[in-house]
Amino acid sequence: MSRLRVGLLTNSSAASGTAHRAGRQAAHLLRIAGISVVDLSGPTAAIAKARALEVRDSLTALVVVGGDGTIALGAEIVESTPVRLGVVAAGSGNDFARAMDLPINDAPESVRGLLHAMSRPVVAIDAIEITSALPEGPPLRSLALGNLNMGFDALVNARANRATRPGSTRYTLSVLQELRRFAPLPYTISVDGGEAFDLDASMLTLTNTGVMGGGMRLVPDALVDDGYLSLVSLTGIERGELLRFFPRVFRGAHVSVQGFDVRRVREITVGLRDEEMSLRTYADGDARTLLPVSARILPGAVRILAEIPAQRSAGLGAAPDIAPDAESGPGPAVGGPW
Known part of the structure; x- marks a missing residue:
C-alpha cells in the first residue's frame, strides 16, 4: 500500500x-x-x-x-x-x-x-506574485500562474465571468460588448526598478504561460520556467482594429500587428495617471486588487505534477529576449468563481 x-x-x-x-x-x-x-x-x-x-x-x-x-x-x-x-x-x-x-x-x-x-x-x-500598491491599508498579496490582466482584457474578463456561455465563445461575446464604450487607458509603468514612463494602451497583460481567453496564444513562445514574465501591450489601435485583433490571436497572426509589443520582465509596477479612474485587475480568471499594482516573478515557486511541454521549457529552448524600451512601451484570461 x-x-x-x-x-x-x-x-x-x-x-x-x-x-x-x-x-x-x-x-x-x-x-x-x-x-x-x-x-x-x-x-x-x-x-x-x-x-x-x-x-x-x-x-x-x-x-x-x-x-x-x-x-x-x-x-x-x-x-x-x-x-x-x-x-x-x-x-x-x-x-x-x-x-x-x-x-x-x-x-x-x-x-x-x-x-x-x-x-x-x-x-x-514560475509564478506571478501580485501585490497591491495602494497608499492606504495593508498590501494584498496573491499568486497567479497564468496572467495578470490590467486593461481592456481585465474589463472583458469581468464581463466574461458574469456570462453563461462556455470558453472562448463567452470571451468573444464579452469583447464585443465591452468595445462599445472602451477607450485606451492612461498608464504609468515601471519595469524592473527603472524610471516610470507613461503609456496609453488598450491592452496590458503580464503573462507567464502566454495563453488566455479560452485558448488564445497571446505569447506563443512564453516559457513557464525561465525566470521571466512577458509584459504585453497593445497601443495606437482603433476600436475596429481591436475587434479584429482577437480572432488573429487564435490563429497566431497577431504578433505582426502594429502596436503589439512584448517585453521580458521580472518585476513591474502599474498605475493610472488619472486619479479619478478606477480599474480592478484580474488574474487567472479571478478579480484581484485595484490599480496601482506591483507584480514580480517567483522563479520555480511551484512544484507541478506535470511534464513541461518540450517547446515551452527553458531547458529546451528559450524565448528571444526583448529588452525593455520606454519608447515602445510595454492582454486576457477567463475562469470560474475561484
Missing part, C-alpha cells in the same frame, strides 16, 4: 458543476491506486485554503479540480514547499491546462498523468 497522502481540493461551482463530478471521480481513481486522499474542499476559497494549510505539511501533493482560479489557489497553498501541485482541469477557460498540454474535462486521463508524474523527477515552474 502506498504511503502517499494527497489533498484534494475541488471547486464545486466551476463549469456549472462539472468540476464537482470530476472531483468525485478523481478521488475514487486515486484511492483505487492506493493513495490516501483527504478532501479539503470547502464552500469558499478561503475555507478551502485554510483547511489545506492546516494539513499541508503532511501531504505529498495537492490536487486541485476546477478552472484557472482554482489552480492559482492551489499554487498559493503549495508555494515554496515540497508539496507538489496536481491539476484536474475542469473549468471554463482552462488556459493553464492548455499551456501545459494537460487533459481537459477528462478526470481519468488527468489522474493517469498525475500518477505518472508522482514517480518522475520534480518539475518546478
